[in-house]
Amino acid sequence: MVSKIELSYNLGSENSALNAADLPKQRQQALLRNALMDLLQAVRERGSIAAAAKSLGMSYRHVWGELKKWEVRLNQNLIVWEKGMPAELSEFASKLLWAERQAQARLAAPIEALMAELERTFAVAFDPEAHLLTLYASHDDALVRLREFTAAQALHLDIRFCGSVDAVRALNEGRCELAGFHTLSQPKLNSLSAQTYKPLLKPGQHKLIGFAQRTQGLLVKSGNPLNIQSLQDVMAKRLRYVNRGLGTGTRLLLDELLANQGLAADQLIGYEYQELSHSAVANCIASGQADAGLAIESAALTLGLDFVPLVSENYWLVCLKSALDAPPVQALRNHLASSAWQTTLQDMLGYHVNQSGNVHSLRKELPWWALKPRKAPQIKH
Numbered sequence: 001m002v003s004k005i006e007l008s009y010n011l012g013s014e015n016s017a018l019n020a021a022d023l024p025k026q027r028q029q030a031l032l033r034n035a036l037m038d039l040l041q042a043v044r045e046r047g048s049i050a051a052a053a054k055s056l057g058m059s060y061r062h063v064w065g066e067l068k069k070w071e072v073r074l075n076q077n078l079i080v081w082e083k084g085m086p087a088e089l090s091e092f093a094s095k096l097l098w099a100e101r102q103a104q105a106r107l108a109a110p111i112e113a114l115m116a117e118l119e120r121t122f123a124v125a126f127d128p129e130a131h132l133l134t135l136y137a138s139h140d141d142a143l144v145r146l147r148e149f150t151a152a153q154a155l156h157l158d159i160r161f162c163g164s165v166d167a168v169r170a171l172n173e174g175r176c177e178l179a180g181f182h183t184l185s186q187p188k189l190n191s192l193s194a195q196t197y198k199p200l201l202k203p204g205q206h207k208l209i210g211f212a213q214r215t216q217g218l219l220v221k222s223g224n225p226l227n228i229q230s231l232q233d234v235m236a237k238r239l240r241y242v243n244r245g246l247g248t249g250t251r252l253l254l255d256e257l258l259a260n261q262g263l264a265a266d267q268l269i270g271y272e273y274q275e276l277s278h279s280a281v282a283n284c285i286a287s288g289q290a291d292a293g294l295a296i297e298s299a300a301l302t303l304g305l306d307f308v309p310l311v312s313e314n315y316w317l318v319c320l321k322s323a324l325d326a327p328p329v330q331a332l333r334n335h336l337a338s339s340a341w342q343t344t345l346q347d348m349l350g351y352h353v354n355q356s357g358n359v360h361s362l363r364k365e366l367p368w369w370a371l372k373p374r375k376a377p378q379i380k381h
Contacts, residue, residue, distance in 0.1 A: 034100065035066070036066075036070050036096075037096070037097060037100050038056065039052065039056070039063060039066060039067060039070075040078065040089060040093050040096065040097055041097060042055050042056055042063075043067075043079065043087050043089060044089055044097070047086040047087060048086060048087050049063055049064055049067070049079075049087055052087075067079055074092075076090070076092045076093075077090045077092065077093075078090055078092065078093040078096075079093065098287065101283060101287075102283060102287065104283075105275075105277070105279045105280040105282070105283030105284075106275065106276055106277070106280045106283070107276070108139075108276070108277045108279045108280065109139045109161035109162075109276055109277045110161075110276070112144065112159070112161060113159070113160045113161055116147070116157070116158050116159050116160065119151075119156060119158075130154045130155065130156055131154060131155045131156065131327060131328040131331050132156050132158060132328060133155065133156070133157055133158065133177055133178065133328040133329065133331075133332060134158040134160070134175075134176040134177055134178070135157055135158065135159045135160070135176055135177070135178040135179070135180060135317070136159075136160045136162055136166070136167040136170040136171065136175065136176045136178075136179050136180070137159060137160070137161060137162070137164075137167050137178075137179060137180025137181070137317075138161070138162070138163060138164040138167060138180055138181055138182055138248060138249045138250075138315075139161040139277045139278060140180065140182075140212075140214075140296070140315060141278070141296065141298045141299070141348065142211070142212050142214070142315070142345055142348055142351055143157075143159060143180060143211075144159075145344060145345075145348065146335075146336075146341070147159055149335065149340075149341055149344060150331075150332065150335050153335065154331075155328065155331045155332060155335060157332075160176070161277075162247075163245065163246070163247030163248040163249065163251075164180070164181035164182060164247070164248060164249030164252065165181075165196060165197075165200070165247045165248075165249075165252070166247050167179040167180055167181055168181055168197065168200045168201065168318065169200065171206075171318065171319070171320070172200060177319060177323055177326070177328065177329060178209075178317050178318065178319045178323075178329070178332075179317070179318050179319075180211065180315065180316070180317050180318075181197070181249055181315075181316055181318065182214070182249045182253075182313045182314060182315040182316065183197070183249075183313060183314060183316070183366065184253070184256070184311055184312075184313050184314075185213065185311075185312045185313055185314050187366060187367065187368075188260075188367075189367050189368065191256055192252060192255055192256045192259060193252060193256060194366075194368040196252060197366070197368070198368045198369070201318065201362055201366075202362075203361065203362045203363050203369050204321065205320060205321060206318050206319070206320060206321065206362060207318065207319060207320070207321050207324055207359050207360070207361070207362075208316045208317070208318050208359070208360040208361070208362060208365055208366075209316070209317040209318070209319065209332075209333060209336070209357065209358070209359055209360070210314075210316070210317075210336070210354050210355035210356050210357060210358045210360060211315045211316060211317050211336065211354065211356060212314075212315045212345055212351050212352065212353070212354050212356065213312060213313070213314055213315070213351070213352040213353070213354040214296055214297075214312075214313060214315055214350055214351050214352070215296070215297050215309050215310075215311070215312055215313075215350045216250065216253060216294060216295065216296055216297075216309075216310060216311055216313055217294070217295075217297065217307050217308045217309040217310040217311070218230075218231070218234070218292045218293070218294060218307070218308040218310060219281060219282055219285050219292065219293050219294075219295050219299060219300045219305050219306075219307060219308075220285065220291065220292050220305060220306045220307075220308060221285060221286075221291070221305060221306065222304050222305060222306055223306060224306045224308070226239060226291055228291070228292050228308060229308060230308075230310070231254075231257060231258065231261065231263060231268075231310075232261065232263065234268065234291070234292050235263060235267050235268055238269060239269065239291040239292055240269055240270045240273075240289075240290045240291045240292075241268050241269060241270035241271060241273070241290060241291070241292055241293060242270055242273050242274075242275055242281050242284045242285065242289070242290035242292075242293035243270060243271055243272070243273055243274050243275070243293070243294075244274060244275065244281070244294070245274045245275075245276065250278070250294055250295065253294065253311070253313070254294050257310070257311070270290055273290070275293075278295040278296050278298075278299035279299050279302065281293040281294070281295045281299065282295060282299040282300060282302060282303045282305055283303060285303075285305060286303040286304070286305060294310070296350055297309070297349050297350025298348060298349050298350050298351075301349050307350075314354055314365070315354075316360075316365075324359060332357075333357045333359075334357065335357070336356040336357030337356060337357030337358070338357075341356065342356055
């Protein structure tokens with residue numbers, strides 16, 4: 001039984017950091033490194049202690065000793081030790097890997113927020129001239145890539161992932177300089193999105209900055225064995241759905257799609273089953289806990305799931321008009337408009353450039369503030 005979990009972090013340049021390419025394929029996406037999990041995954045992929053050791057750049061003796069040490073510490077067998085046979089993970093070791101994948105997926109957003117906070121705090125010490133920009137945003141893979149892109153160019157993005165609605169509220173409360181949220185590419189005038197965002201955003205006070213256009217759809221098992229093509233299919237076939245939490249843009253999107261199609265939320269099995277991020281939804285489906293869930297395409301790619309596209313949406317960054325010319329915001333806009341970033345974004349599955357870095361008005365992009373027609377002047381006779 002695990003009695004305590006300990007976390008740690010490293011400081012150093014990119015050249016001195018652990019090279020993710022040297023790790024087993026399924027460990028390259030992990031946000032938190034764990035030596036035992038790296039060893040177990042290497043043994044699973046390579047089929048022998050010797051091959052696992054070679055892939056990790058370690059000696060056979062070291063890997064064998066570490067595995068034995070962990071078996072004593074956990075009082076459980078980790079490897080099926082049969083001479084002349086390929087090394088196999090024990091049932092306990094397989095369950096350990098599964099549990100760790102679940103934890104990584106479910107905690108991806110808060111882990112990334114913690115990493116960003118540590119990086120922001122130490123950035124001042126290592127480079128006092130670097131720009132710092134705090135961004136509350138709906139979780140998005142392209143934003144993670146953007147943070148890596150700008151960090152190499154003296155702009156540190158302190159990204160705090162949360163729900164879209166919470167992000168805009170954080171902006172209005174002065175807790176950040178930018179907020180990230182997403183809406184349908186062609187939102188309706190009286191939609192749920194309009195009802196949600198209209199009270200929070202004010203023309204003349206807020207400005208939109210183009211970031212990306214992305215596709216959201218249903219994540220399903222590889223090969224789509226249940227032939228799921230729509231939300232109606234999920235309901236009609238009584239399949240298990242995994243949802244996102246209240247306040248997230250994807251939850252709002254689901255409710256909007258259900259309303260547009262005249263579908264009742266209480267008829268969707270699993271509507272109350274919530275996960276924290278797109279990757280957590282993907283992991284839930286990959287592990288067999290659900291049959292479908294709404295998420296971005298890149299989340300499906302990571303775990304080898306199939307993706308059924310449903311809608312195109314715009315992901316916006318929003319700031320106060322008064323912040324547009326602040327050096328950090330101006331630096332970010334320049335990065336977003338650069339050909340290097342736009343090529344990076346275009347190469348990501350499920351993403352397209354959407355006037356990245358350009359400033360837009362709320363009235364032009366979101367049809368929720370239609371000007372009231374002026375009354376015709378009365379002519380006195």
